[in-house]
Amino acid sequence: MQAWQPLPWQSQLWHQLVHCQQSDNLAHAYLLRGMPGVGKAQFAKAFAAYLLCKSPVDEQACGFCKECELLKAGSHPDIVIVEPDDPGRPIRIDRVRQLNEFSHKTAQQGGRRVIVINPAEAMNLNASNALLKCLEEPGDNTVFLLVSARTGDMLPTIRSRCQQLKFATPDRASAEQWLSGHLDNHIDQVAMLLDQTGDAPLEAKRFADEGLLEKRLELAHCVKGLFKGAMSPVELAKDWQKSDLVLTLTWLISWLEDSVRLEQGVAESDIRNTDQEKMLSYIATKVSGRAILEERDWLIKQRQALLEGGNLNGQILMEGAFSRYLELVL
Ligand SMILES: [Zn+2]
Structure with a gap:
């Protein structure tokens, strides 16, 4: 039942919501916001389980009652979890349209109905408008839990209809x-x-699970090869165009930010990518901080376009990124 429990650093928000439920003050829609990877989706599912459970233990779903069994089997009739078919893809509008009917029918198990949308920014304009209709006329006893790391990409009218719960990173x-x-x-x-x-x-x-630390080191190795003339931007782009482009750009951006810090005299131990200090210092000695920041801003713009669902050509994008990186040190 671990997937249906809140995480240790979420206890304050958890008690806050449980208290609302117990005092019959639950809002009909919540927006769970905060950076990726702090456990917002797990919290949403855990709270959904708590709301559906017939005999909660210690203010959490018990894991054993009929409701919890149905939930674990993925066949509870009173919860809908709306997610993209594949991570990073949009949420299909037909999934959102089905919610309208769901939120108005009587709960089959006699309790609440819960709708989890994760991530909420994956709804395009049509899907968002369909959801807005549900939010404007919620059925009795229906609770919406919207999860988002990028609330700025959501329809403001949806945001404003939700109580916001801010998830911080743990210490x-x-x-x-x-x-x-x-x-x-x-x-x-x-x-x-x-x-x-x-x-x-x-x-x-x-x-850790996806070997991304190794992937990052591989990228650093490639950039060093680029600087040494061992590989060309076109060759590198061929290898990296199929990678997670947002993440690859994020690493390239983070390195430039550290280079600027080094150029400004920040201590080597105070940068984020201490393991790449040599390469980053090299960039900092070759070019002005302003030029580095211009390159960083260009990368941020490309990443933003990707996050907004832009259909960028991976090869051309990465060729541009590597060419511009190389120009910094020429
Ligand atoms: Zn239970």
Whole structure:
């Protein structure tokens, strides 16, 4: 039942919501916001389970009653979890249209109905408008839990109809403790994983599970090869165009930000990518901070276009990124 429990650093928000439920003051829609990997979706599912459970224990779903069994089997009739078919893809409008009917029928198990939308920014304009109709005329006893790391990309009219719950990152000690107990590999790299993910434990676990620390090192290796003339931007773009482009750009951006810090005289130990200090100092000695920031801003613009669902050509995008990187040190 672990997937249906809140995470240790979420207890304050959890008690706040449980209190609302117990005092019959639950809003009909909540927006769970905060950076990726802090456990918003898990919280939403855990709270949905708590609302549906017939006999909660310690203010959490019991895991054993008929409701909890149905939930674990994925066949509870009073909950709908709307997610994209594949991560990073839009949520289909027909999934949202079905919600209208669902939110107005009587709960089959006699309690509440819960709708989880994750991530809410994955709804395009049509899907958002369809959801807005549901939010404007909610059925009795229906609770919407919208999850988003990018609330700025949501329709403002949807945001304003939700009570907002802000999820902060846990402190380093809590993050380390949780991550250490949940890693299958990279157990000796807990600190590095948290450094690279801004202390977001679930994102750090994803980095470990998907070998993203290695991927990052591979990218650093490629950039060094680029600087040495061992590889061309076109060759590198061929290798990287199929990668997670948002993440690849995020690493390239983060390195430039550290280069600027070094150029401004910040101590080597105070940058985020201490393991790449040599390469970053090299960039900083070759070019002015202003030129580095211009390149960074260009990368941020491309990343934003990707996040907004823009259909950029991966090869051309990465060729541009690597060419511009190379120009910095020429
Ligand atoms: Zn239960």
